[in-house]
Amino acid sequence: QALQLFIDHRRDVILRRTRFDLERAQERAHILEGLKICLDHLDEVIKTIRAAADTEVAATQLQTKFGLSERQARAVLALTLGRLTKLERGKIDEEYEQVIKTIAYLESILASDQKVRLLIKDEMDEVVKKYGDDRRTEITDQEPNELSAExxxxxxxxxxxxxxxxxxxxxxxxxxxxxxxxxxxxxxxxxxxxxxxxxxxxxxxxxxxxxxxxxxxxxxxxxxxxxxxxxxxxxxxxxxxxxxxxxxxxxxxxxxxxxxxxxxxxPETEAEARYMLMVTKNGYIKKTALAEYANVRRNGLIAINLQERDELNWVTPTTGSDDILIATALGKAIRFSEKEVRAMGRDTQGVIGIKLGKGDSVAGSATATPGGDLLVVTERGYGKR
Structure with missing residues (x-):
C-alpha cells in the first residue's frame, strides 16, 4: 500500500510537471506564430507601429490588420523596431518546429499511462544510481522524541x-x-x-x-x-x-x-525589517507591517488589491525609515522617505507613489542607502552610476 501511494505520488508529479511544460511550450508556439505572420508583412507591420499614437493603438491595429491575438501583438510590441527588423525567418521557423516537436512529446506523455510508468521507472533508476547505498539508520523499539521536520x-x-x-x-x-x-x-x-x-x-x-x-x-x-x-x-x-x-x-x-x-x-528580527513596501506597475505603493503576514497559508494570502490591468512587480523589506526610489520606463524617477507612507492592512490597495505620464509605467523600485551609489541599467544595456 505504501509503495502504491509513492507510485501515485510520482505519477502526479510527472503529470503536473508535464502540464506545466506543455502550457509554456504552447504559449511560446503561439508567440512564434505571431512573429512568423509579422515577418511575412514586415514592412507593413513596422509602418503600422510607427503610425500608431501609443502601444494600445498599435496593439489593436496589429490584431485588426494581421489577425494577431492580443498576446501575439504584445509580444511584437515588446521588441524594439531594431530587434524586429533583425529577426531571421530561418531561426524563427527552426524554433517553431522544435517547439511543435516538444508539444507533441509532452502531449504523448499525458496521453499514455505506459509512458508515465516508464518515466517513473527511469527516474527511479537514476535515483538508485546516484544515491543507492546501505541503510544508515537503525530500526528500534524506542519511543521517538517530538521532532519537527526542520x-x-x-x-x-x-x-x-x-x-x-x-x-x-x-x-x-x-x-x-x-x-x-x-x-x-x-x-x-x-x-x-x-x-x-x-x-x-x-x-x-x-x-x-x-x-x-x-x-x-x-x-x-x-x-x-x-x-x-x-x-x-x-x-x-x-x-x-x-x-x-x-x-x-x-x-x-x-x-x-x-x-x-x-x-x-x-527577516528574522525587527532590527532587519519591520515593514514591506509594495510598488505596482501603475505607480501605486503600499506599506504593510511584516507581522500582517506571520501566518501565510499554502494557498496564499492577498497582499494588495490591484486595479484592472495593474500588476505587483516590486516588494522590498524596509525598516520604517528607509528612502524609497521609484523609476519609470520613460526615464523619470522619484525619491521620498518611507515615513511619508502610512502603514496599511493586507486587504487594501495602497496610495499613488508616483504620477505617471501617458504611456509610462514603473520600471523599477529600490531602497536607497545613505551615502551609497545607485546603478541604473537600461533595456538596451546602458548603465549609469
Missing part, C-alpha cells in the same frame, strides 16, 4: 534560484567557491530537457531571482496578481548547479496565469 535539517547556508519559467531549487553555498577579480565564474543552472526529449527544450529559460540564505529561513513569494505565499527554504528541493529545479507551482498553489514577480527572505 529539526532533521542541518542549518546550512544555501543559494536559492528561481528562473523565468518558474523553476526553483536550492544549492549549498559552498559549491560556489570564492574567485579573484577577473575570474570566469561557475554555471549556476542549465535548464535542459530529459535525454529523450527534443533538443532545445527550455533553452530560453534563465535565472531571475538569486538569493543567499539558510535552510531554516522562510521566503515570501509574490505574484503579479497581488498574492503572497510563504515557503520554508528546507522545503525547496536541493539540486546540483546545472540542474533545472522543480516547477514552483509544485510547492505553492499559484494559479495557471500567475507568475512570481518578487521574492525575498523573510
Amino acid at each position: 529539526d532533521l535539517v542541518p542549518k546550512e547556508d544555501v543559494v536559492v534560484t528561481l528562473t523565468h519559467r518558474g523553476y526553483v531549487k536550492r544549492q549549498p553555498l559552498r559549491v560556489f567557491r570564492a574567485q579573484k577579480r577577473g575570474g570566469v565564474g561557475l554555471k549556476g543552472a542549465r535548464p535542459t530537457a530529459g535525454s529523450d526529449a527534443p533538443s532545445g527544450t527550455r533553452e530560453e529559460d534563465y535565472a531571475v531571482h538569486l538569493l543567499t540564505t539558510h535552510t531554516h529561513a522562510s521566503m515570501l513569494f509574490f505574484t503579479q496578481s497581488g498574492r503572497v505565499f510563504q515557503l520554508r527554504v528546507h522545503e525547496m528541493p536541493e539540486r546540483e548547479r546545472q540542474a533545472k529545479g522543480v516547477p514552483v507551482n509544485n510547492l505553492i498553489d499559484i494559479g495557471p496565469n500567475e507568475r512570481i514577480s518578487a521574492v525575498f527572505v523573510r
Whole structure:
C-alpha cells in the first residue's frame, strides 16, 4: 500500500510537471506564430507601429490588420523596431518546429499511462544510481522524541534560484567557491530537457531571482496578481548547479496565469525589517507591517488589491525609515522617505507613489542607502552610476 501511494505520488508529479511544460511550450508556439505572420508583412507591420499614437493603438491595429491575438501583438510590441527588423525567418521557423516537436512529446506523455510508468521507472533508476547505498539508520523499539521536520535539517547556508519559467531549487553555498577579480565564474543552472526529449527544450529559460540564505529561513513569494505565499527554504528541493529545479507551482498553489514577480527572505528580527513596501506597475505603493503576514497559508494570502490591468512587480523589506526610489520606463524617477507612507492592512490597495505620464509605467523600485551609489541599467544595456 505504501509503495502504491509513492507510485501515485510520482505519477502526479510527472503529470503536473508535464502540464506545466506543455502550457509554456504552447504559449511560446503561439508567440512564434505571431512573429512568423509579422515577418511575412514586415514592412507593413513596422509602418503600422510607427503610425500608431501609443502601444494600445498599435496593439489593436496589429490584431485588426494581421489577425494577431492580443498576446501575439504584445509580444511584437515588446521588441524594439531594431530587434524586429533583425529577426531571421530561418531561426524563427527552426524554433517553431522544435517547439511543435516538444508539444507533441509532452502531449504523448499525458496521453499514455505506459509512458508515465516508464518515466517513473527511469527516474527511479537514476535515483538508485546516484544515491543507492546501505541503510544508515537503525530500526528500534524506542519511543521517538517530538521532532519537527526542520529539526532533521542541518542549518546550512544555501543559494536559492528561481528562473523565468518558474523553476526553483536550492544549492549549498559552498559549491560556489570564492574567485579573484577577473575570474570566469561557475554555471549556476542549465535548464535542459530529459535525454529523450527534443533538443532545445527550455533553452530560453534563465535565472531571475538569486538569493543567499539558510535552510531554516522562510521566503515570501509574490505574484503579479497581488498574492503572497510563504515557503520554508528546507522545503525547496536541493539540486546540483546545472540542474533545472522543480516547477514552483509544485510547492505553492499559484494559479495557471500567475507568475512570481518578487521574492525575498523573510527577516528574522525587527532590527532587519519591520515593514514591506509594495510598488505596482501603475505607480501605486503600499506599506504593510511584516507581522500582517506571520501566518501565510499554502494557498496564499492577498497582499494588495490591484486595479484592472495593474500588476505587483516590486516588494522590498524596509525598516520604517528607509528612502524609497521609484523609476519609470520613460526615464523619470522619484525619491521620498518611507515615513511619508502610512502603514496599511493586507486587504487594501495602497496610495499613488508616483504620477505617471501617458504611456509610462514603473520600471523599477529600490531602497536607497545613505551615502551609497545607485546603478541604473537600461533595456538596451546602458548603465549609469
